[in-house]
Amino acid sequence: MAISKRERQLLWITITTVVVGVNVFLISPLLSRWQGSKMDLSAKRRELATVQATIARAPEWRRSYEKMGRDLKQAERFESATDVIKKVDAVGGAAGILTQSKRPLKEEEHDVYREWAVQYYFEATTEPLVKFLHGLQTSSGFMTVEQLNVTTRPDNSGILRGDIQIRALVAKDGKPAS
Numbered sequence: 172m173a174i175s176k177r178e179r180q181l182l183w184i185t186i187t188t189v190v191v192g193v194n195v196f197l198i199s200p201l202l203s204r205w206q207g208s209k210m211d212l213s214a215k216r217r218e219l220a221t222v223q224a225t226i227a228r229a230p231e232w233r234r235s236y237e238k239m240g241r242d243l244k245q246a247e248r249f250e251s252a253t254d255v256i257k258k259v260d261a262v263g264g265a266a267g268i269l270t271q272s273k274r275p276l277k278e279e280e281h282d283v284y285r286e287w288a289v290q291y292y293f294e295a296t297t298e299p300l301v302k303f304l305h306g307l308q309t310s311s312g313f314m315t316v317e318q319l320n321v322t323t324r325p326d327n328s329g330i331l332r333g334d335i336q337i338r339a340l341v342a343k344d345g346k347p348a349s
Contacts, residue, residue, distance in 0.1 A: 266303035
């Protein structure tokens with residue numbers, strides 16, 4: 172039984188239609204899912220790399236944590252806001268800044284620690300101000316600079332005038348907060 176030319180064309184059209192239909196209805200959705208899975212996989216791999224980098228830094232963080240613990244044990248113990256003022260005065264005097272005025276701010280009580288804040292108004296040149304800020308950062312007390320505003324003096328632009336807010340964290344039992 173021989174197939175006529177017309178039947179052969181209909182057979183090729185039918186086969187082509189079936190292949191295209193299978194492609195459109197089965198293979199295309201599978202390909203789009205596969206591409207979505209591939210993008211998810213690459214996102215998960217990036218996330219894994221980030222997590223592995225974080226885990227790799229754990230020993231460094233542990234050393235830093237232990238150093239902070241040692242520093243806190245050696246930290247100066249403040250009994251009142253006046254102790255904080257004395258410490259800041261000592262650091263400022265060593266750095267060479269001229270204190271215009273100072274005032275303690277409201278004490279804040281928290282669960283296991285309290286915060287003593289002090290507001291200072293000062294005049295200094297750039298070098299003593301940098302020494303003062305470095306001295307505050309490296310001093311033995313657990314103090315942080317919360318706010319710093321600096322402007323030049325109107326009559327002499329070489330002299331800086333500013334105010335600084337410093338907070339000391341102290342445990343309620345008188346030991347530095349950890």
